[in-house]
Amino acid sequence: MVSSPPIAIVMGSQSDWPTMRFAAETLEALRLDYEARIVSAHRTPLRMVDFATTARDDGFKVIIAGAGGAAHLPGMIASMTTLPVLGVPVESKALHGQDSLLSIVQMPGGVPVGTLAIGKAGAINAALLAASILSLADEDLAERLAEWRARQTNAVAEFPKDDD
Ligand code: RP5
Numbered sequence: 001m002v003s004s005p006p007i008a009i010v011m012g013s014q015s016d017w018p019t020m021r022f023a024a025e026t027l028e029a030l031r032l033d034y035e036a037r038i039v040s041a042h043r044t045p046l047r048m049v050d051f052a053t054t055a056r057d058d059g060f061k062v063i064i065a066g067a068g069g070a071a072h073l074p075g076m077i078a079s080m081t082t083l084p085v086l087g088v089p090v091e092s093k094a095l096h097g098q099d100s101l102l103s104i105v106q107m108p109g110g111v112p113v114g115t116l117a118i119g120k121a122g123a124i125n126a127a128l129l130a131a132s133i134l135s136l137a138d139e140d141l142a143e144r145l146a147e148w149r150a151r152q153t154n155a156v157a158e159f160p161k162d163d164d
Contacts, residue, residue, distance in 0.1 A: 003059035005033035007130050010051065010077070012040045012067035016090045020066045022120050023088065026127035030144050032134070035060075041072040048073065052080035062130040065113075066123065068092045071103040074113045084133055086126040087113040 007027060011020045020036070027034045039048045055063060055077075063081070065074035066088035074087030089100035097118035105115040114129065116122030128145070135142040 004055075005035050006059070006061040006134055007032060007034040007064065007127075008051075008055060008060045008062075009034050009036040009064045009066070010039040010073065011036075011065070011090070012038070012042075012071070012073050014038060016066050016068060019090045019119055019123050020064075020088065022123040023064050023066070023127040026124050027131070030127070030131050030141070030148060032127075032131055032141070034064075039073065039077075041067070041076045042070070048076060049080065052077040055081050056083055062086065062133055064088065064123075064126045064130055066090050066126075067104070068097065068100045069094075069103075071100040074104050074115075075107050075111065078107070078111050078113045084130075085113050086129055087115045088122040088126050089115070089118045091119045 009020055009023050011017060024034060024036055039051050041048055060083060063077060063083055063085045065077050065085055067073040068090030069092045071089060074085050078085040087104035089097050089104050091097035092099055101118050104113055107113050116126045131141060131145050135145050
């Protein structure tokens with residue numbers, strides 16, 4: 001059996017991809033393999049169960065799960081695996097992602113989801129946190145992560161300038 005990449009990025013809908021692709025791009029910058037899939041808690045519940053119950057045996061190490069609105073996906077996946085699950089609340093139109101955030105963050109004690117910020121920042125940070133978790137057992141990745149941080153630091157100008 002071919003082992004899966006270490007990180008799964010799952011999302012409830014194609015409409016989540018413009019947000020979740022920031023997680024994918026961040027992992028690419030860190031030269032980390034991932035697999036991105038659409039898995040909906042509401043529209044494809046059996047696909048979700050199949051994914052979550054086999055994720056560890058498939059070789060995944062960390063799951064990044066993004067969803068919006070009534071965002072049950074990260075919590076439902078976390079209920080079926082003991083892999084770390086990082087939840088990204090996708091910004092919804094009606095409530096600007098407040099609904100997504102509260103749906104993901106308010107897990108009952110016993111079934112953890114590491115919840116990130118709403119939207120792009122959350123997607124980027126989910127990828128960085130996944131890398132940080134994996135770097136505990138991967139010195140080379142730890143160095144790539146430190147280099148990513150250093151590049152970010154070096155990119156911050158000391159003085160502001162006008163756009164024009
Ligand atoms: C959730 O419903 C998805 O995660 C998405 O954020 C939201 C809206 O989905 P679409 O109606 O755009 O497919 O399940």
